[in-house]
Amino acid sequence: MGKKEKEVRVILDTNIMVSALLFKGRLSKIVDLWKEGKIIPLLSRDTFNEFKAVLEYPKFSLTVQEIKAIVEEEVLPFFEIIEIAGKITKACRDSDDDKFIACADSGSADFIVSGDKDLLDIGKYKSIKIIDASELLKMF
Numbered sequence: 179m180g181k182k183e184k185e186v187r188v189i190l191d192t193n194i195m196v197s198a199l200l201f202k203g204r205l206s207k208i209v210d211l212w213k214e215g216k217i218i219p220l221l222s223r224d225t226f227n228e229f230k231a232v233l234e235y236p237k238f239s240l241t242v243q244e245i246k247a248i249v250e251e252e253v254l255p256f257f258e259i260i261e262i263a264g265k266i267t268k269a270c271r272d273s274d275d276d277k278f279i280a281c282a283d284s285g286s287a288d289f290i291v292s293g294d295k296d297l298l299d300i301g302k303y304k305s306i307k308i309i310d311a312s313e314l315l316k317m318f
Contacts (some may be wrong), residue, residue, distance in 0.1 A: 186217045186317070187258075189282045191275075191292040192229050193310055199252055200238060205311055208291075208314040212256045215318055220258045222281040226259075269303060282306045287308035289314065 190208065198208040206242065211217045221229070232238075233245045240248075260288070266280040275297050282290050283304065290308045294296055297308050 180222075185215075185243070186289070187285060187287045188217050188219055189225070189278050189285070189287050189290040190219050191278055191290065191297065192225070192232050193293050194291050195229055195253075195316065196232055196238075197311075199248055200271055204315065207315055210251065211314075211318055217314075220260050220281055221253075221257045222260045222262050222268070222277065224262070224277040224283070225281050229253075257287055258285065267315040270296050270300060279303050279306075 188237075194205065194208065197203075198205045212219050218275070230245070230249065233240055233248065239315050257316060260281050261284065262280050263284040264280070269276050269279045270295070275294060278290055278297065279300075281287070283306065287306050290297060290303075290306060291311055291314045292308060293310060298310060300308050302308060
């Protein structure tokens, strides 16, 4: 029997998720990774709420139905929802990014994937590596 690959548990920050879902390009390959089960993306209530709020930005011109379809067909069937075990503060110089670290910590994530310099500059939180999207894509 073949050896099962270890599930790679990841937090995708909001910009990575939005870019992967809305724009055809290199980052759209991340959607394939989660649909193929090569990565297990994690969301908390806070990270999901931020993602949903960003989809509603006028610059994306998405209808309520389009947002609902993205959430119900592209995200929720593939993402694991994490209950935050403990609030994390001051882990990142941008306190708004602490929610991604809290989700990663509570969900035993292997990686936080981000394009955000405030997160990338941390490099690592406990055993969770903070990498950019190109590093994630190189793994596959």
